[in-house]
Structures are given as structure tokens and as C-alpha cells.
Amino acid sequence: MKDRSFATALHLMTSISFHQGERVCSDVLATGAKTNAGLVRRLLSKLSQAGLVDCQKGKNGGTVLARKPKDISLGDIYEAISETPLFASFDKDPHEPCPVSCQIGDVLTEVFEEIEKPMITKMKAIKLSKIIERIK
DSSP, X not given: OOOOHHHHHHHHHHHHHHTTTOOBOHHHHHHHHTSOHXXXXXXXXXXXXXXXXXXXXXXXXXXXXSSOGGGXXXXXXXHHHOOSOXXXXXXXXXXXXXXXXXXXXXXXXXXXXXXXXXXXXXXXXXXXXXXXXXXX
């Protein structure tokens, strides 16, 4: 199953930046991202906790970026919304007679970390402003 949370969060952050400092409500963001407002609010909550957006509830509420797009990396966004590593290893008790079953979890955890760390480093080098520039 594909997790589109990161792509959706990038869409939201880019959309918010297009409103140039005006607060944007979750319903407007949800419509633009073609998703439901509940998912948008959950992602915005995580982005807010990470200090990437400022959210206000109420009639005049909405969301704005908490920093300039050039000061927000894709890595910042990824780390804000990700609850688990990109790849998950086995979490089941091994079948003792099987050497593969006893070792595959640790081996895959190491391999997956080797894959994910450089990816996050690369994402930290790409700023939200670069995504915005490509859309304008």
C-alpha cells in the first residue's frame, strides 16, 4: 500500500505558500489536494508541532507558513509527518529452527537504515522554495 502523507504534506505546504501570508482554512486545502479535511488537519497538526506552520482555529482561523519556504526543507516536512521509518522490518517472533527467520529482522533493519539515511539527507538539501519555483 502506498502512503501518500508526504506527498499530501508537500502539496499543503506549497498551497499555503501560494496564499502569501494569508491564512488558509483546512477545507480549502483539502479541496485543492482532493482529500478530506480530517486528513489535512491531522497533517497540519504534525507540521505545526514541528514549527513549520502556524494554525489558528475559529472563524478567522487558518494556516500560514511559520518560516519562509527557503528555510523549510523537504526533510523537515518528511520528519514532521513520518511516524515510522520508510521501510518496516519484521516485528514477529522468529521461528527458532529457521536461521533466516532468526536473523532477517536485524539484517533488513540495517539495510533499510542504509537506504533511508541518505534519502533524508538529500531531502534536507531540497528547500520548499525549489518546489514552489517549479510550479509558478
